[in-house]
Amino acid sequence: MTRTPIWKAIADSLRHDILNQHYNPGDKLPTEAALAAKYGVNRHTVRHGLKALAEEGLVHPRRGAGVFVAMTPTDYPLGRRVRFHQNLAAAGRVPAKDILALETRSGNARECEALALDEGTAVHVYEGLSLADGQPIALFRSVFPAERFPHLLDNLNETRSVTEALRRGGVADYTRATTRLNAKLATATQALHLRLAEGDPILRSIGTNIDAKGVPVEFGRTWFSGDRVTLTVNNL
Amino acid sequence: MTRTPIWKAIADSLRHDILNQHYNPGDKLPTEAALAAKYGVNRHTVRHGLKALAEEGLVHPRRGAGVFVAMTPTDYPLGRRVRFHQNLAAAGRVPAKDILALETRSGNARECEALALDEGTAVHVYEGLSLADGQPIALFRSVFPAERFPHLLDNLNETRSVTEALRRGGVADYTRATTRLNAKLATATQALHLRLAEGDPILRSIGTNIDAKGVPVEFGRTWFSGDRVTLTVNNL
DNA sequence: TGTGATTTGTTCGTATGTATG
């Protein structure tokens, strides 16, 4: 009878540490050299164990950077009310937003149609990056009717929250009228912002939010990292 | 004052023909050579015009095959009741299914958990290809509790319809309990079946259907072609 | 199953007219 191989023992040990939250999702494991020293074995033996963990999907090596504990995809519920901050807090993540652009311009055909405006009407545009635990999970571009919300950009700049900015604009509540979902490949720009490789899978969501009277208040497009987000649809 | 360029005139002419249904979605345009002859210009000039249309997303060239009028992605509504045949008929498409596999085996951990079975319990597996107007739009793998539906495979083989096969198994109605969505890249096998290129975007949907009493009757995974399908979420 | 014809993609080269400074 053969003893269990050293590489398997190392894999088991690391797996135990990961599952018991000694290492957390997104954490970098010690370098292969450090692990080899710690276990008193050759680096190749450590690599063998890490390879097994990678095949299980538990870790995810990045050349030149290190071996990282796999992030379980963030669950992002799509429902009648889609609220970024709430969604991520409910998933136990720390939400954050980076502002990439805040501007007012004339809306294009699709934007104006979605917002029930005449083509060419002025719209506010809010582009940004959504982060969960500091990791980018989505790019978004939201468009709002400019005339109805004169101070929206200031409020967005201050709060970064669509919900709060709309509330200050007199919209106490808004709900999702439609959502359309596609799979796409990341463009170079998207990859840059989301810290992905060009050609990585992207889940694109296009939706319109309406106020209590059914008037569109926001037309939003969101590009989720396909690897880092799972959209969930729960029927009420 | 300059005349309008020939290539633009050709693009306008073709766009007119497309918008006026002279060419329909999925149709192949005449070859570049044929168009060049028809308009009495060089092939490059035709290509310039076609390139403009392609950038508008109106046409979609395929090397070695031809230039095709863009198919608008099939809308596939995700709701409480997801019915392939109804969904496609509602979108004005002709639905069809190819059977890739029908078998009974013991379910793995995830399948049994989703179906609320003990691990290793026997399940029926239905793998196939969903077609709209003859074009493959999705691969699916559905898993059913084998004990509860003894003749399911025969019924599936005969009707190809999950709804009908379950009805014959005594399930008059079933509803979607959960849906989870991810973006992935097509594997070689998936690309082959869906007639895509490896690495093309795939929208993966994982869901469980339950009967009127809330008992799971189907655990299904579907891989939609990201380009050919738009999932829509309405009336949550 | 493979083989040749068809069709788009790419890269050379040539020539002309127009706007700019």
Next chain:
DNA sequence: TCATACATACGAACAAATCAC
């Protein structure tokens, strides 16, 4: 007037993917 840059248009050849037999 000259030099330059750019868009337009034509021609030829070959590569690569696809399709039909």
